[in-house]
Amino acid sequence: MNDKETPVIIETDRSGGVAELGDLLQRVSSDPRVQGLLIFACGENGFTPEELDPLLQSQSLPLAGGIFPAILEGAERLERGTIVVGLGVPLRTLVVPGLSDPDVDYTQYLERALGGEDSPSPGFDAPTVLVLLDGLSRRIEPFVEALYRLLGVGRTYLGGGAGTLAMDQAPMILCNQGLLADAALVGFLGAESSLGVSHGWNPVAGPFRVTSSRGTTLETLDWKPAFQVYRDVLERLGVHAIDPGDFFAVSRSYPFGITRVGAERVVRDPYHLHPDGSLTCVGAVRQGSFVHILHGDRHSLVSAAAEARRMSERTRGAPGGTRFFFDCISRVLFLKECYSEELAMVHDAGQPLVGACSIGEVANNGQSYLEFYNMTSVVADLADDPVALQEGASGPLPPQRAGEVP
Template sequence: MALFASVGSAQALDGREAGLQAAHQALNHLGANSPVFAMVIASHQYQAREVLNGVTSLLGELPMIGFSSPAGLTNEGHFQHSVVVALLSGDFQADAMWLPGYAQSGRETAAKVADHAAAREERQSLLVFADGFNGDAEQFCGAIPSGMSVLGALSSGDINTGNTYQMTGTQTGTGGMVAAFLRGEIKIGVGYDHGWDQVGKQFRVTRSRGFWLRTLDGRPASEAYAALFGYPARDWAFPPLSYLARLYPLGIELGDDLVARAPIRVEADGSFRMNATIRDGIDAYLLVGSRAACERAARDAAQQALLKLGDAKPVFALVLVDIAWQMLLKANPGAEIEAVRDILGANVPVAGGYTLGQIVSADDATPKFLNQHIVVIAFGEPVQSS
């Protein structure tokens, strides 16, 4: 049985109507094929329960996972205040799981995921969406057994209030993780990259506690940025600078790699609220992004995903993009999708959204938690041996 995919999107005043219209459009595009699995990307401005009610009124008890985002992404580009529904149909199976304890313990959540996966012998891929404001994604990734393929992202929304949500076919909430286990005749190729480069400015992390980066070079983090960019330190605690700080992440040396770690926002005391811990005493380098570098990164990520598919033809692409890209590409919304389509082809359905972090597995190693990246997850139908 061939693998088919379709995407529907809608904008409406309330979440139920937008979810209903998007699901209806996706079903129409799928034609006579019966959906096996659904993914939903919904505006954080909607009530999660309303979106779920609208989608499930048409899809019923279909295995489904979803997350909130400031904007949805499709082949047509970038849409705020919208719901995007992607459907997959084919000879594969999907289980959806709601894990409400993620914010309390990423390690325990990883153990539950691993236990669920171990109950089945066949090879499976795991797709996850988790709360971007609460919970420790690095801890979750570190506790996943190596060799287990985990892909996904952290949901985003209102940075000021921390409003974000996750959903399955029966439940919605904050502080949780949703997971889908995919097994059978489906092949997945993943690629990822980012468009931020080191510019030479170096800091020493002198005080960090949990997710809060307190001081750089012995002074509040906002003062360090104020001296660099020329805006008063007090202004960094208020919009728009409190959010735009994500455009200027820090590159942290982890082994031989320089890993991007980006603030979610700047707090009133001048500290940076991160969603990954940074230890004291290490060097951090300022990173700056550009439109050209991001478009190049999007094409590279799509090319990687295609290569990982091997002989399988891409049928659908899930594109998970850091929220910093939305800020950087504000004058050219949807530019990253155009770049992805340049590689995958105009006829491959695309769905995605903006996230507060990305999770990828590569080369049978422990999953990695990323900031600032675009992740392209291409779904294809395995080539049948004759």
């Protein structure tokens, strides 16, 4: 790590082994300038709590990470292996369990954890907030809304949903407590950052009114079963072979877009077809909202990633820093061998890049409302210069016992 050029150390293991991860953590954490650790791991590694918990719980530095379908370093996408990032800026972490629990009041939990709205907690001073969460949890939006209500504007939020292409919930969040399921991790970073968000998906049908939904499951559009409306549109577009057993093979090319007044549509990725014709998405689709069916092509998606980079560079204010890239795994599946073009649009050979191909993305730009996106590119540049959060502000916040939900 060079004090003048980058605030991070980035070390990569391509084997996906637990012992190799331990070696990376040892090497990175031994540098006295490192103040926090990030871990990006691939689902193909097959990590389990039994294997990882002793290793994670033994770390003295604050730690945040997740397991993803693929991870990114520089211009390279890995489907097996692990990246450890040593941060040269302050990091404080908070674990929020129960991300599908209908009884959890996330506002109450966060207020207790951070000490209330008038608390001098470092979370309220952090200019950058990293959010890593289980991408298949059923109450992501209520958590994200509670976080934004409490912390508000004037800071950059970025992050993504952990998970694998099996699309089954399992322990995916890495922290000092261990490897956790159905949880979110909030990392308060003591560094300024800039951000760009874009997706490149365009409407081909709609709008349709969401007349019935349950959380992440879309039941009816315009009072008809959601799949009936969806199938009819795709058949008019020439897509006739929709295999219910492999619905995601088609749906990843035709997501939904939720209308937002004065803002770009928020994409929702339908990945599971139910026998009753309802569709489960990554993220909630609220009853009463309006959605379009979207489509894109190689040019529109690659151009959108380039636009996200330009947005971040326009607002950064100073060159340099480390680039973080959260890019939806559905974009990889859609672009296939052309995905390298998208990554090349974001990667600069003179700037470190690290990130993940995620299941949903979390972002705002310091002013607009915080959102949980799907099928979107999120580019953030973390500044070199550290900002003190608060004297002694390091490590995980400990107001509740591990796994306790108020």
